[in-house]
Amino acid sequence: MSSTTPAAVAAGATGGEPEEPKRPGRVSLGGLSLNLRSSGIYIAFALIVALFSVLTDGALLTPQNISNIIVQNSYILILAIGMILVIIAGHIDLSVGSVVAVTGAISAVLMVNMGVPWPLALLITVAAGALIGAWQGYWVAYFGIPAFIVTLAGMLLFRALTLTVLGNQGIGPFPDQVRTLANGFTSGYLGNVGLGPLGGADLFSLLVALVAIAGMVVSQWRTRTARAGYGQAVEPFAVFVVKMAAGAALILFLVVQLARFKNLPWVLVLLAVLVLGYSLLANKTVFGRQIYAIGGNLQAAVMSGVKVKKVVFWIFVNMGVLAAIAGVIFAGRLNQAGPTAGNMFELDAIAAAFIGGAAVQGGVGKVVGAITGGLIMAVINNGMSLIGSPSERVMLVKGLVLLAAVAFDVWTKRRAGAAA
Amino acid sequence: MTDHILRMTGITKTFPGVKALQDVNLSVRRGEIHAICGENGAGKSTLMKVLSGVYPHGTYEGDIHFDGERCAFGGIRDSEHAGIVIIHQELALSPQLSIAENVFLGNERAKRGVIDWNRTNYEAGLLMKRVGLRENPTTVVSDIGVGKQQLVEIAKALSKEVKLLILDEPTAALNDDDSAHLLDLLRGLRDEGITCVIISHKLNEVTAIADSVTIIRDGRTIETLDMAADEVTEDRIISGMVGRALDNRFPPHEPKIGEEALRIEDWTVHSPSQPGRKVVDGASLTLRRGEIVGLAGLMGAGRTELAMSVFGRTYGINISGKIFKNGRPVEIRTVQDAIRHGLAYATEDRKRYGLNLIEDIKRNVSAAGLSGLSRRGWVNEHEEYAVAERFHKSMNIKAPSVSSVVGKLSGGNQQKVVLSKWILTEPDVLILDEPTRGIDVGAKYEIYTIINRLADEGKAVLVISSELPELLGLCDRVYALSEGRITGELPRGEATQERLMQLMTQATTTGQE
Numbered sequence: 001m002s003s004t005t006p007a008a009v010a011a012g013a014t015g016g017e018p019e020e021p022k023r024p025g026r027v028s029l030g031g032l033s034l035n036l037r038s039s040g041i042y043i044a045f046a047l048i049v050a051l052f053s054v055l056t057d058g059a060l061l062t063p064q065n066i067s068n069i070i071v072q073n074s075y076i077l078i079l080a081i082g083m084i085l086v087i088i089a090g091h092i093d094l095s096v097g098s099v100v101a102v103t104g105a106i107s108a109v110l111m112v113n114m115g116v117p118w119p120l121a122l123l124i125t126v127a128a129g130a131l132i133g134a135w136q137g138y139w140v141a142y143f144g145i146p147a148f149i150v151t152l153a154g155m156l157l158f159r160a161l162t163l164t165v166l167g168n169q170g171i172g173p174f175p176d177q178v179r180t181l182a183n184g185f186t187s188g189y190l191g192n193v194g195l196g197p198l199g200g201a202d203l204f205s206l207l208v209a210l211v212a213i214a215g216m217v218v219s220q221w222r223t224r225t226a227r228a229g230y231g232q233a234v235e236p237f238a239v240f241v242v243k244m245a246a247g248a249a250l251i252l253f254l255v256v257q258l259a260r261f262k263n264l265p266w267v268l269v270l271l272a273v274l275v276l277g278y279s280l281l282a283n284k285t286v287f288g289r290q291i292y293a294i295g296g297n298l299q300a301a302v303m304s305g306v307k308v309k310k311v312v313f314w315i316f317v318n319m320g321v322l323a324a325i326a327g328v329i330f331a332g333r334l335n336q337a338g339p340t341a342g343n344m345f346e347l348d349a350i351a352a353a354f355i356g357g358a359a360v361q362g363g364v365g366k367v368v369g370a371i372t373g374g375l376i377m378a379v380i381n382n383g384m385s386l387i388g389s390p391s392e393r394v395m396l397v398k399g400l401v402l403l404a405a406v407a408f409d410v411w412t413k414r415r416a417g418a419a420a
Numbered sequence: 421m422t423d424h425i426l427r428m429t430g431i432t433k434t435f436p437g438v439k440a441l442q443d444v445n446l447s448v449r450r451g452e453i454h455a456i457c458g459e460n461g462a463g464k465s466t467l468m469k470v471l472s473g474v475y476p477h478g479t480y481e482g483d484i485h486f487d488g489e490r491c492a493f494g495g496i497r498d499s500e501h502a503g504i505v506i507i508h509q510e511l512a513l514s515p516q517l518s519i520a521e522n523v524f525l526g527n528e529r530a531k532r533g534v535i536d537w538n539r540t541n542y543e544a545g546l547l548m549k550r551v552g553l554r555e556n557p558t559t560v561v562s563d564i565g566v567g568k569q570q571l572v573e574i575a576k577a578l579s580k581e582v583k584l585l586i587l588d589e590p591t592a593a594l595n596d597d598d599s600a601h602l603l604d605l606l607r608g609l610r611d612e613g614i615t616c617v618i619i620s621h622k623l624n625e626v627t628a629i630a631d632s633v634t635i636i637r638d639g640r641t642i643e644t645l646d647m648a649a650d651e652v653t654e655d656r657i658i659s660g661m662v663g664r665a666l667d668n669r670f671p672p673h674e675p676k677i678g679e680e681a682l683r684i685e686d687w688t689v690h691s692p693s694q695p696g697r698k699v700v701d702g703a704s705l706t707l708r709r710g711e712i713v714g715l716a717g718l719m720g721a722g723r724t725e726l727a728m729s730v731f732g733r734t735y736g737i738n739i740s741g742k743i744f745k746n747g748r749p750v751e752i753r754t755v756q757d758a759i760r761h762g763l764a765y766a767t768e769d770r771k772r773y774g775l776n777l778i779e780d781i782k783r784n785v786s787a788a789g790l791s792g793l794s795r796r797g798w799v800n801e802h803e804e805y806a807v808a809e810r811f812h813k814s815m816n817i818k819a820p821s822v823s824s825v826v827g828k829l830s831g832g833n834q835q836k837v838v839l840s841k842w843i844l845t846e847p848d849v850l851i852l853d854e855p856t857r858g859i860d861v862g863a864k865y866e867i868y869t870i871i872n873r874l875a876d877e878g879k880a881v882l883v884i885s886s887e888l889p890e891l892l893g894l895c896d897r898v899y900a901l902s903e904g905r906i907t908g909e910l911p912r913g914e915a916t917q918e919r920l921m922q923l924m925t926q927a928t929t930t931g932q933e
Binding site for chain 1: 731732734754755756758759765767772773774775776777778779783786787788790791794797798799801802803805806809821841
């Protein structure tokens, strides 16, 4: 702060830093150079999927099971999207489980007890989530209480509110539309087509997949040409083609499997929209950049004119909104809002973010990473239950995976630090 | 032969790329008060860290003889065990503990692991009496003033049976009464046989209290003066501290000075940690377009505090005074205001306040000027890349690409990133706080060239620096700051190191609150 610290004198006297740039945690595969720290998570995901495919004799990747994994974990993944932003900014949110419960309860009271039309009830519930986020954001950003404490208090507060609203009993059933959103699938608008040995599949889903692939290729191609136009180095054309082909194959595989079962789950559509939207928010908007700046170096962000309090406030509002969406989906899936809904969800969401490459100190993380982290947990859960592991062993493995993921992050960072 | 309690001979300490100390000799006689003087960054603190074992034996060259024995301290514990205690300027007290607890911290009065509170408080009381601290031993340290906290530190040193007491800028944060009391105390300790080494910028205090003074400049010992034998005046010490020649370390520059860009009037800032203390006291200064203005001042004079308080009130409380931009009064309450009014401030501590070290060059360059690179909240990443690439070339930032992580660049290149970040905001006034700190000579020249270029573009530049030759070589006009007050203003032709040093060490006679 002041020019009077002895350390500053020493720094002035000592001066220079070593110059050589080292690149720890990078491996080179032919022409492809991979940053282990940022891409390790995707490699790990692929390995875990491969492992459980073998262990379950392919049951993991059957059409119905893929659909189950997505539907059963959608609310955790939605929470993970909000959580990664909170964590990038250097904060934490322990209350999301309770917020899921209270927003589920609010939606149930509105739709079931009061008969409010479901779109309006949904809107009110989301607004309530925003209000909850604003409450917590105020204490964290403007009052200066550590998020750990504020959201720990919130965890109790909103659970208490849930019990008050529900009167300690479940409320249901939900309107069909809400249940469809949470648990249902797109209709076979265009009928089925035969896929030879794979049997019949929903044509509409396949078309959606083709549109998604086309969108991916076109947007990536435009980015690539624009970069080249600005004189930036771009990856070789062959690498680009391989990447696009791999991405297309992945989407196609996923959708074909789903189309053979019951078409696209609505929550998958919702998730795809959220992931795309929040990835853009994090990378391409001023707001997103400021989140990274705050987490990377709070003081430098302040001195660069970032309105830190405002940004942190809105991050919590956003978390509240996403928790409300997750709350409605969870309640809709169970067809009942219960007093214990969302229990421990906060831990799953936080674990997803950290497994997905977020740094404990903040400033690092990706939406896609958090989703991948959540899917790793989901696949471990699902795969282990398919091979009949008892739940305590599932818990054990998940705990170790979380520890290993963060240990890996700390380890690569220490190696990077040794070079700097 | 005189009895020397401490003899440091041929001390050389090298950091990667920089020789911080070179063949330094220091001899301290038993039972004297020995002052060490030198400019900021001359190597005083490094020398004291070598002595106290912060830099352990083996990381430096040379010999230390203390109390007749050759020393090889492996850490602070070893040196304290030998009887050397260092009191840093930033006090190392635990604010929520009592005076007695602090005095015996790490040295607890205990029986079988259980603290004997009666003995603790009784013995603390005795030590407090010795240092003239009239407080209850159970008073919590955060409830007493800085002057008294300083005394707690000394009592703590006495509890360790200190033979050599080192004080780093002991009076920098004290008011006149507390300073006078402290100096009296040091005289008393000397009479009890405790040798003191005092590092101080306040030359009036040095001449008043010291028996001898060693002057260090650029990591070398210049001379040791015996205050009794030699006729030592403040001027004599100053000439020793600054006596180096200016050479061709500065690019030639013809200033084209225009109209007034920024004027600060009667600017007063209070310390947030000691609300009564004025860190900046009625300072007024003017910056004009195309002009490079220097701000000289010693550690603790309030240079950074002045700059940060102007830059969106990022330091200080109870700030009063007026700011005029282009002759019109402006209100600058936040960093956003400051940027909007065309101000930029490049901090003295790049790593803590200037850069996001885990991000790459382009995102650091765009950090303050992102609004200019975006439309309706969406960042144009290609434009961002192009801008960063432009600075990469024009500032000669040595890095493989603008996607290189900033934390891995050298100090000089990091500074260029900071400057790029602020130039992108298109400021009219740039405040550069220690722009060449920790940067090697070649990169310094580049930074000077950039500063000249900014001035030629019609920007007003305020350079804060601890290095007087830098201010003299670079600036068209230099203000001197001492204890929060502007004590003088010298144009290029009249500024010399001696005159500046006089102004910088000039004690303000008016008492502080």
